[in-house]
Amino acid sequence: MSVRIRVIPCLDVRDGRVVKGVNFVDLIDAGDPVEQARAYDAAGADELCFLDISASHEGRGTLLDVVRRTAEVCFMPLTVGGGVRSAEDARALLLAGADKVAVNSAAVSRPEVVSDIAEKFGSQCIVASVDARQVEPGRWEIFTHGGRKATGIDALEHAIKLAELGAGELLVTSMDGDGTQNGYDLALTRTIADAVSVPVIASGGVGNLDHLVAGVTQGHASAVLAASIFHFGKHTIAEAHEALRAAGLPARA
Amino acid sequence: MTLALIDYGAGNLHSVANALKAAGATDVAITADPDVVAKADRVVLPGVGSFKACAEGLNAIDGLVQAMEARVLTDKVPFLGICVGMQLLATRGVEHGITQGLGWIPGEVRLLEPADASIKIPHMGWNDVIVAPGAPLVAGGEGYFLHSYHFVPEDEAHVLARTAHGVPVVAAVGRDNIVGAQFHPEKSQKFGLDLLTRFLDWQG
Numbered sequence: 106m107s108v109r110i111r112v113i114p115c116l117d118v119r120d121g122r123v124v125k126g127v128n129f130v131d132l133i134d135a136g137d138p139v140e141q142a143r144a145y146d147a148a149g150a151d152e153l154c155f156l157d158i159s160a161s162h163e164g165r166g167t168l169l170d171v172v173r174r175t176a177e178v179c180f181m182p183l184t185v186g187g188g189v190r191s192a193e194d195a196r197a198l199l200l201a202g203a204d205k206v207a208v209n210s211a212a213v214s215r216p217e218v219v220s221d222i223a224e225k226f227g228s229q230c231i232v233a234s235v236d237a238r239q240v241e242p243g244r245w246e247i248f249t250h251g252g253r254k255a256t257g258i259d260a261l262e263h264a265i266k267l268a269e270l271g272a273g274e275l276l277v278t279s280m281d282g283d284g285t286q287n288g289y290d291l292a293l294t295r296t297i298a299d300a301v302s303v304p305v306i307a308s309g310g311v312g313n314l315d316h317l318v319a320g321v322t323q324g325h326a327s328a329v330l331a332a333s334i335f336h337f338g339k340h341t342i343a344e345a346h347e348a349l350r351a352a353g354l355p356a357r358a
Numbered sequence: 359m360t361l362a363l364i365d366y367g368a369g370n371l372h373s374v375a376n377a378l379k380a381a382g383a384t385d386v387a388i389t390a391d392p393d394v395v396a397k398a399d400r401v402v403l404p405g406v407g408s409f410k411a412c413a414e415g416l417n418a419i420d421g422l423v424q425a426m427e428a429r430v431l432t433d434k435v436p437f438l439g440i441c442v443g444m445q446l447l448a449t450r451g452v453e454h455g456i457t458q459g460l461g462w463i464p465g466e467v468r469l470l471e472p473a474d475a476s477i478k479i480p481h482m483g484w485n486d487v488i489v490a491p492g493a494p495l496v497a498g499g500e501g502y503f504l505h506s507y508h509f510v511p512e513d514e515a516h517v518l519a520r521t522a523h524g525v526p527v528v529a530a531v532g533r534d535n536i537v538g539a540q541f542h543p544e545k546s547q548k549f550g551l552d553l554l555t556r557f558l559d560w561q562g
Contacts, residue, residue, distance in 0.1 A: 106522040108503070109484040146547065151484055177376050182502060182545050202372050204545065227407030229480055229504045273480055304478040327478050357484050357500055 109355045110321050111151040111328035112345045113184075113306065114335045116141055119158045121167035139174045145335075146179045148342040151357060153179065154207070154330060157187030169201045176202025184232055186276075192221040199226060207232040207276055210249050213256060213263070216270055223271025232306070233272035235264045237293055238280045245293050252280030261296055268301040275305050276330070282310025286333070289316060294324030306330050314340055314348035321354055359558070360385045362398035362429075364443075366415040366422070370544070374404045374440065377544035381554035392425035400558070401430055404544075405442030409451030409467050409507060412442045413459060423460065431462065434535045436562040438554075444538030445509050447531060453507050463531050463538070465511035472524020480506045481523040487530070487541060487549075493518035494537070495556055496530045499549040501541030503529075509540065535562025 117124040122136045134140055138155060145153055155175075157168045165188060172185055185198050186207025195206045211218045212233050222231045237245040237260035238252060245260035264275055277297050279290030289307045298305040304327035307320035311331035320329045334340050349356035361378065365371055365388045378386050387394050395401060403426075405412045416423060430437045439447050448459040451467035459467070470479055481503050489498045496519045503521065509528045511517055518537065519530035531538045537557070543550030 106486045106488070108481060108523055109500070111483045149547070176373055178380075180377055180380065180545060180547050180551060182504070182542075199370075200372070202376070204370065204373065227411075228506070229406060229482070274482060302475070302479055304480070304482050325476075328483070 107355045108327075109151065109357050110349050111306075112317070112342055112349070112356070113152045113154050113328055113330040114145050114150050114342070115154040115156055115308070115330050115332045117158055117332070118155050118168065118171060120161070120164040121171050124158065138171050139178065142175045142179045142183070145342065146181055149346070149357060150181060150342050152182040152184060152328070154184045154186065156207075157185065159188070169197060172198060172201040172203050186232065186234065191218060192225050195222045195226060195231070199230060205230045205232050205273070207234055209234040209236065212267060213247055213249055213258065216266055219267055219270040219272050223273075228271045228273040231272050232274050232276050233267035234276045234278065235260055235267065235297065236278045236280050239290065239293070243292070243296075245296075248280050252283065260293065261300060264297045265300055268303050272303060274303050274327075275301060276308055277305050277326075279309040285310050286312025288312060289320045289324055289326075291319055291324040294320060294326050298325035298327075304328060314345060317345055318348055318352040318354070321349065322352060359399045360387055360397065361400040361402060361558075362395045363388050364395070364401065364403045364416075364422070364426070365390045366412070366419055370404055370406045374402065374544045377551060378402070378554055378558075381551045382558055383554075390419045390422055392421035395422065395425040395429055398429060399435055401426060401435060401437045403437070403439045403443035403446065405440065405444075405446060407442060409442060409445055409453040409459070410455065410457045412446060413451065413457045416446065426460075430536065434562055436557060436560045437536045438557050439538035440544070441505060441540060441542055444531065444540055445507065447536065447538045448509055448511075451507065462536055463511060463516050463533060464513060465509055465516070465531075467507050467509055470506055470508050470523060470525065470527070474524050477524035480504060481527065484546075485521045485523065485541075487519050487521060489519045490517055493530070494532065495560055496537065496539070496553065497549075497556075501529065501539070501543070501546045501549055503541045505540060509538070
């Protein structure tokens with residue numbers, strides 16, 4: 106009996122539409138996040154993550170509607186991230202039906218936003234993002250603006266601080282690995298996972314099922330997030346679970 | 359059949375309402391009104407966040423706990439508590455200081471403290487639900503858990519299901535017409551929806 110490694114597909118949503126699409130068969134509208142969420146629910150995803158990349162205010166309103174419609178038909182935990190800057194932003198998403206909110210850049214400029222949300226809604230609903238790049242062997246820094254802007258903040262220190270402020274889990278993304286399909290930054294993931302008591306989600310760079318397994322066995326992550334390997338039909342959620350089980354890790358049957 | 363889903367400002371109310379509807383409920387009243395609770399055929403108490411905040415939220419509503427007690431303890435309509443809503447069944451919780459619970463199932467809600475420091479808290483994710491022999495309503499399978507505190511009942515007979523996260527964890531408690539689930543049926547896909555469907559049919 107032990108808690109399962111969570112496999113979490115992540116969808117990029119802009120103005121209420123999925124940007125990086127899923128080529129599930131049988132979808133009437135492949136750009137509709139609700140339909141994709143439903144497909145992942147049926148496929149047995151352990152959780153789902155929406156990352157909102159809307160630039161506009163209207164896009165945010167549309168996002169709330171998407172979250173509301175998704176919550177009506179999906180019965181797995183839903184994390185929504187992107188543009189969460191305050192406890193008020195978090196409240197709007199939680200009321201719409203998100204189970205957790207992921208805080209990204211706001212947690213860099215104002216880490217207290219994490220404790221604000223944790224105090225009001227509980228640590229269980231706050232996922233703090235750690236977006237990092239390696240700056241020298243064994244040292245990583247927090248980067249913003251999609252990995253283009255250095256902040257000078259040490260990633261490990263920042264991660265420990267976010268956990269202390271009340272984050273219920275940390276989403277650790279290697280900005281070096283993101284989009285490369287070369288696998289997670291295992292040293293980064295492990296360095297943070299070993300230093301905090303909350304679960305760590307590995308993110309950024311998954312290209313195959315072995316990468317998911319390594320995220321846990323070598324990165325010490327509690328959950329593995331991926332986008333393209335699932336969206337483009339390269340692998341199913343069931344195959345991911347199977348690969349984890351084949352490596353002796355607990356995963357859903 | 360009217361189901362009163364208790365709205366006390368602390369719940370993940372809409373997720374539970376959505377799941378109840380998907381499980382077949384036709385008349386879900388999201389309510390804090392003691393008069394609605396007094397006439398309900400089913401009572402569901404959701405809850406996320408801290409024991410203290412949830413207990414305070416519940417007690418802050420005039421007459422609500424009394425109406426729940428009359429309807430559940432005296433009239434014996436089926437009751438389901440979820441996550442912190444399950445933990446509130448206990449005598450007391452020790453999260454952020456000692457807070458009194460409903461006391462319907464004697465016990466205490468304590469921090470999860472696995473001896474192995476590599477075990478992560480919160481207990482977050484899908485885990486086994488192992489059912490005690492003869493337990494009503496709850497079936498074995500995998501449910502989604504998300505909590506840092508757990509229910510330690512005084513009487514083993516009140517344990518309906520177990521799991522483990524470094525330490526043994528009570529996954530469900532109950533007696534008579536009362537059931538509480540530590541996991542989230544509303545977030546446990548088919549396993550959870552099936553439990554809710556059985557709850558809607560349950561005569562307690």
